[in-house]
Amino acid sequence: MTRDAVTWERPTLKNVGTPCLILDRDRMDRNIRRLRTRLDQLGVALRPHLKTAKSIDAARRVMTSSAGPATVSTLKEAERFAAAGVTDLIYAVGISPDKIERVLVLRATGADLAVTLDTVEQAQAVAHASRQAGDPIPAFIEIDCDGHRSGVVPGERTKLLEIAHALAEGASLRGVLTHAGASYGADGDDALRACAEGERASAVKAAAILREAGFACPIVSVGSTPTAHFAQSLEGVTEVRAGVFVFFDLVMAGVGVCQIDDIALSVLGTVIGHQPEKGWILADAGWMAMSRDRGTAKQKVDQGYGLVCDIHGKPFPDLIMSDANQEHGILSIRSGSNAPLPDLPIGTRIRILPNHACATAAQHDAYQVVCSDDDAIKAVWPRFGGW
Amino acid sequence: MTRDAVTWERPTLKNVGTPCLILDRDRMDRNIRRLRTRLDQLGVALRPHLKTAKSIDAARRVMTSSAGPATVSTLKEAERFAAAGVTDLIYAVGISPDKIERVLVLRATGADLAVTLDTVEQAQAVAHASRQAGDPIPAFIEIDCDGHRSGVVPGERTKLLEIAHALAEGASLRGVLTHAGASYGADGDDALRACAEGERASAVKAAAILREAGFACPIVSVGSTPTAHFAQSLEGVTEVRAGVFVFFDLVMAGVGVCQIDDIALSVLGTVIGHQPEKGWILADAGWMAMSRDRGTAKQKVDQGYGLVCDIHGKPFPDLIMSDANQEHGILSIRSGSNAPLPDLPIGTRIRILPNHACATAAQHDAYQVVCSDDDAIKAVWPRFGGW
Numbered sequence: 042m043t044r045d046a047v048t049w050e051r052p053t054l055k056n057v058g059t060p061c062l063i064l065d066r067d068r069m070d071r072n073i074r075r076l077r078t079r080l081d082q083l084g085v086a087l088r089p090h091l092k093t094a095k096s097i098d099a100a101r102r103v104m105t106s107s108a109g110p111a112t113v114s115t116l117k118e119a120e121r122f123a124a125a126g127v128t129d130l131i132y133a134v135g136i137s138p139d140k141i142e143r144v145l146v147l148r149a150t151g152a153d154l155a156v157t158l159d160t161v162e163q164a165q166a167v168a169h170a171s172r173q174a175g176d177p178i179p180a181f182i183e184i185d186c187d188g189h190r191s192g193v194v195p196g197e198r199t200k201l202l203e204i205a206h207a208l209a210e211g212a213s214l215r216g217v218l219t220h221a222g223a224s225y226g227a228d229g230d231d232a233l234r235a236c237a238e239g240e241r242a243s244a245v246k247a248a249a250i251l252r253e254a255g256f257a258c259p260i261v262s263v264g265s266t267p268t269a270h271f272a273q274s275l276e277g278v279t280e281v282r283a284g285v286f287v288f289f290d291l292v293m294a295g296v297g298v299c300q301i302d303d304i305a306l307s308v309l310g311t312v313i314g315h316q317p318e319k320g321w322i323l324a325d326a327g328w329m330a331m332s333r334d335r336g337t338a339k340q341k342v343d344q345g346y347g348l349v350c351d352i353h354g355k356p357f358p359d360l361i362m363s364d365a366n367q368e369h370g371i372l373s374i375r376s377g378s379n380a381p382l383p384d385l386p387i388g389t390r391i392r393i394l395p396n397h398a399c400a401t402a403a404q405h406d407a408y409q410v411v412c413s414d415d416d417a418i419k420a421v422w423p424r425f426g427g428w
Numbered sequence: 429m430t431r432d433a434v435t436w437e438r439p440t441l442k443n444v445g446t447p448c449l450i451l452d453r454d455r456m457d458r459n460i461r462r463l464r465t466r467l468d469q470l471g472v473a474l475r476p477h478l479k480t481a482k483s484i485d486a487a488r489r490v491m492t493s494s495a496g497p498a499t500v501s502t503l504k505e506a507e508r509f510a511a512a513g514v515t516d517l518i519y520a521v522g523i524s525p526d527k528i529e530r531v532l533v534l535r536a537t538g539a540d541l542a543v544t545l546d547t548v549e550q551a552q553a554v555a556h557a558s559r560q561a562g563d564p565i566p567a568f569i570e571i572d573c574d575g576h577r578s579g580v581v582p583g584e585r586t587k588l589l590e591i592a593h594a595l596a597e598g599a600s601l602r603g604v605l606t607h608a609g610a611s612y613g614a615d616g617d618d619a620l621r622a623c624a625e626g627e628r629a630s631a632v633k634a635a636a637i638l639r640e641a642g643f644a645c646p647i648v649s650v651g652s653t654p655t656a657h658f659a660q661s662l663e664g665v666t667e668v669r670a671g672v673f674v675f676f677d678l679v680m681a682g683v684g685v686c687q688i689d690d691i692a693l694s695v696l697g698t699v700i701g702h703q704p705e706k707g708w709i710l711a712d713a714g715w716m717a718m719s720r721d722r723g724t725a726k727q728k729v730d731q732g733y734g735l736v737c738d739i740h741g742k743p744f745p746d747l748i749m750s751d752a753n754q755e756h757g758i759l760s761i762r763s764g765s766n767a768p769l770p771d772l773p774i775g776t777r778i779r780i781l782p783n784h785a786c787a788t789a790a791q792h793d794a795y796q797v798v799c800s801d802d803d804a805i806k807a808v809w810p811r812f813g814g815w
Contacts, residue, residue: 056526060815092754114716114755134755135700137712138775139443159701162774190756191701191710222753313522314546314578323578325524329501330815333720333787366609367479367786368501368521369577387549388525399754400720403791406814427793428447428717 052418054352054390054411059311060330062405063392064099064422065354067413068305069287073103076269076286083275088112088131088262090284093399096408097125098422103287112282115428116143123152130154131181131262133218133282135191138166145174155179155215159192161200164207172211179215180208181262182251186243187236189222195247205256216260217247220282224267225296226339233297237268245277270298288398291348295340306402307354307392308347309409310370312385320382322372326393328365332400346370347393347401352416354392357383362393439805441739441777441798446698447717449792450779451486451809452741454800455692456674460490463656463673470662475499475518475649477671480786483795484512485809490674499669502815503530510539517541518568518649520605520669522578525553532561542566542602546580548587551594559598567595568605568649569638573630574623576609582634592643603647604634607669611654612683613726620684624655632664657685675785678735682727693789694741694779695734696796697757699772707769709759713780715752719787733757734780734788739803741779744770749780 050056054063080087089103092114100122104111109129113119119130128151132144136156147154158164158180171178182204185192193200208214221240227233240263251258263275264282275281288306289299310326328346337344346362349372359378364371370393374380385391395401402408403426410420437443441450467474476490479501487509491498496516500506506517515538519531523543534541545551545567558565569591572579580587595601608627614620627650638645650662651669662668675693676686697713715733724731733749736759746765751758757780761767772778782788789795790813797807 058527058530058815059524134712135710137446137698137700139698140445143445160774163700166774185703188706190753190758191703311524311526313524313550316572316578319575323522325521328721328787329790329813333722333784334715335720335722366577371577387547387553397720400715403716404813426716426791428445 053416054309054418055416057309057409057418059309059390060326061309061409062402062407063307063309064288064408064410065305065413066410066419068303069099070102072286072289072303072305076283079270080281083272085275085278086110086280088280088282089287090114090133090282091118091122093284093287093402094424095402095426096422096424097122098420099287099408100127110280112284116140116147117425117428119152119154120147121425123147123150123154128152131157131218133157135159135183136163136167138163141167141170141178144178145170145176148176148178153179155181157181157183157218158204159183161203161207164204164212168208168211177211177213179213181216181218181260182214182247184217184219184243184247186219186240187221187223189220192219193247195243195250198250201247201250202254205251205254214251214256214258216258216262217244217251218262219244221263221265221268224265225292227267227296230271230297233267233271234273237272240265240268241272241275241278248277266293267296267298285398288402290398291344291394291396292336292340295337295342301348301356301394304394306398307350307394308401310391310393312387312389312391314387320373322382322385324370324372324391325368327367327369329367330404331362331365331370331393331395332397332404334395334397334400336396344396347395350392350394352390352392356394440803441696441805442803444696444796444805446696446777447713448696448796449789449794450694450696451795451797452692452800453797453806455690456486457489459673459676459690459692463670466657467668470659472662472665473497473667475667475669476674477501477520477669478505478509480671480674480789481811482789482813483809483811484509486674486795487514497667499671503527503534504812504815506539506541507534508812510534510537510541515539518544518605520544522546522570523550523554525550528554528557528565531565532557532563535563535565540566542568544568544570544605545591546570546578548590548594551591551599555595555598564598564600566600566602568603568647569601569634571604571606571630571634573606573627574608574610576607579606580634582630582637585637588634588637589641592638592641601638601643601645603645603649604631604638605649606631608650608652608655611652612679614654614683617658617684620654620658621660624659627652627655628659628662628665635664653680654683654685672785675789677785678731678781678783679723679727682724682729688735688743688781691781693785694737694781695788697778697780699774699776699778701774707760709769709772711757711759711778712755714754714756716754717791718749718752718757718780718782719784719791721782721784721787723783731783734782737779737781739777739779743781
C-alpha cells in the first residue's frame with residue numbers, strides 16, 4: 042500500500058495567497074539605521090510615528106526602547122501600543138473634548154499619554170477634565186510652521202500665551218509640536234532644507250515665547266520624514282517625529298528622500314488576464330490592495346497606483362498600475378515610454394511598490410515579512426486599524 | 429450616604445466615538461426597494477454584489493433569499509457569506525490557477541460557487557482541477573462590453589468557443605457575464621441607456637454564439653449600478669448584478685443615478701480646530717476614515733473628499749472636505765461658491781457623505797445603524813475586509 046507523503050508547504054512568495062502585503066525587513070532595518078544615525082549625529086531623540094506601521098512587531102524595531110518614545114494618530118493606537126508596554130506617547134492630532142475621558146482612562150493604567158491642541162477651548166476642556174480627575178494631562182501646543190494644516194502661527198504671541206494660561210488651570214504644558222507637512226510638496230534638496238529650517242525655527246520661536254512668559258516648555262518636537270532627512274541643524278529641538286521613513290514609498294522617492302530600492306513595502310499580486318490590443322496585463326490586486334492613494338499624480342513621475350516589480354522586487358522598466366478597480370489592477374507601460382510590455386503569463390507573481398505606505402498598509406491586516414534575497418516568508422506580523 | 433445613580437448611556441450620534449461609519453437603514457431599504465421593483469418589472473433576477481457592504485446583516489436585507497443569489501469579489505467574501513448560509517455565489521474576478529483549490533474546498537462544503545474567466549489558459553486550469561476533484565466547477569465566460577477592463581469581445585467567436593471547449597474537458601459552462609464599467613463615466617440619461625443596451629446586447633450576443641455551437645449557456649448575467657437603473661429592456665438577460673446601489677454615493681449622484689438624499693452612508697466626525705484666516709474647519713475624520721477615493725474629481729461637481737452635513741445628515745451649502753491628511757479633514761467652502769462658512773465650534777458633530785461607498789466602507793470594521801429621523805444607534809453591524 043502506497044500513499045503520498047504529507048508535506049508541509051513552507052510559506053513563500055510563490056504560494057502565499059494574493060493579494061497580500063510584503064515587508065522587506067532588511068530594507069526596513071536599513072531605513073531605520075539611516076535615520077537613527079542621522080539624528081544621533083544631530084543630537085536629538087527619535088519619536089517614531091507609529092501610524093504608518095500600526096504593528097507591535099514593527100514598532101519594536103523602530104523605537105529606541107520598548108517603552109517608546111512614540112507618536113500616534115488615534116487613541117486606538119495609543120491603547121494598543123500602551124497594552125504592549127509603550128508608555129511614552131503623544132497623540133498628535135488635535136484633541137476633541139469628548140475624547141478626553143478616554144485619554145484619562147488610558148493614563149490611569151500608567152501610560153504617559155500627552156495630547157495636542159491649538160485653541161483656548163481645547164486647553165480649557167483639558168484643564169477642566171484634569172482637575173476633575175486629579176491628573177494633570179500633559180499637553181503640547183501645536184505650532185503651524187508652514188500653513189499646511191493646523192496649529193498656532195508662532196508669531197501669534199497672544200494666542201500662544203492664552204492657551205498656555207488656560208492649560209495652567211489644571212493640565213500640564215509639556216511643550217510645542219509642529220509638523221512640516223508642506224515638505225511633501227518641496228522641489229529639490231534646497232527646498233527640503235528650507236522646510237526643515239522653517240520647521241525648526243517655528244517650534245523654537247514658539248518655545249522661546251512661552252519660556253519668556255514663565256512657562257516651562259521642556260519638549261520641542263518637530264518632524265516629518267522629508268525634514269528629518271534634510272535638517273542641517275536641529276538646535277533647540279529635543280525630538281524628531283517621523284513615520285513613513287520606516288517603509289518609504291514612491292511619493293518619498295519622488296520627493297527625493299529615498300531611492301526606489303529603499304522601499305520596503307510592496308503588494309504581492311498574481312496575473313489574471315491580458316488585453317493585448319490595449320497593452321494591458323490584469324492582476325488580482327486593485328485599489329482595495331493598493332489603496333486609492335494617487336500621491337505621485339502631482340509629482341514629476343506619475344507612478345499610477347504603483348510601480349510593478351518581479352517577484353524578487355526588481356522593477357520592470359516603466360511598468361505601472363495605470364488604473365485600478367476594486368479587485369483588478371490594470372498594468373501597462375507608462376505613457377511616453379518605449380519600454381516593451383513584459384511577457385507575464387497567467388499566474389505570474391508580481392510585486393507592486395505603493396505610492397503611499399501609510400495608505401497601502403492600512404488596506405491589510407498583516408505583513409508577510411521577507412528578507413531581501415529570499416522568497417521565504419519569515420514571519421507574519423499582524424497590524425490593526427480603526428479608531 | 430449619597431451616591432450618583434449609575435446610568436447607562438444609550439448610544440447616539442452625539443456620544444459614539446468618532447470617526448465612525450453611519451448607515452441610514454431607511455435610505456438603504458428605500459434604495460433596495462427601488463431597484464427590486466425595477467428589475468421585477470423587467471422580469472430579471474437581482475444578484476447583488478456584496479463587495480460593497482461586506483456585512484452579513486446588510487446582505488440579508490438586499491438578497492432575495494437567505495441563500496442568495498449573490499456576487500463576490502474575493503474568495504474571503506465567498507467563504508464568509510457561505511458560512512452564513514449564502515450558497516448561490518459567483519466570484520466575479522478572473523480566477524488565477526492557484527486559487528482553484530480554495531474554490532474546490534468551499535464547494536465541498538456545499539456552496540455553489542462559480543468562477544469567472546476570459547482565457548483558454550484559465551479554462552484549462554479550471555477543467556483540469558475539476559477532473560482531479562471530480563467536481564465540475566461552474567464557470568462564466570467574461571464578456572467585454574465596453575473596453576473597460578477584462579473579458580472577451582463578443583465578436584471574438586473563435587476565442588469564445590475555444591474557452592468553451594476547454595471548459596468542457598471537466599468544468600461546467602454556466603453562462604456569460606459582463607459589467608459595463610464605463611457607465612460610471614457616462615454623461616446624461618441617454619448615454620446611460622446606451623451603456624445599458626450595449627451591456628445587454630454584448631452578453632446576449634455572446635450567449636447566442638455559444639448556444640449555436642451547442643453549448644448550453646443557461647445564465648446571462650449583466651450589471652452595474654448605473655445600467656441596472658437605466659436599462660429599458662433586458663431581453664435575453666437572466667440576472668442583474670449591482671452593488672453600490674445599496675448605499676449610493678456622491679459619484680453615483682454625479683452620474684445621475686441617485687439624489688444626494690438617497691445616500692445611506694456617511695462618516696461621523698467631530699470638529700477639532702479652525703484656521704479662520706483660511707476659511708478652514710478641521711475635523712477628526714481624514715482620508716483614513718473617508719478613503720483616498722477622489723472619484724468626483726473627474727465629474728462636473730468635485731466634492732473633494734466628501735460633502736459635509738450636519739449631525740442629522742442635512743448638507744451644509746457647498747461645504748466639502750477639500751483636503752485630507754491621515755486623521756485630519758480640512759473642511760471649506762467649495763471653490764467659486766459664495767456660501768458662508770458655517771459656525772461649527774470645537775466638538776460639533778458632522779456627517780460626511782462619501783465619494784465612493786465601497787472605498788469608504790472598506791476603511792471601517794462596522795456600521796453604526798440609524799434611522800433617518802432619529803439620533804439613536806439602533807444596531808452595530810460588523811463588516812470584514814481582506815482576502
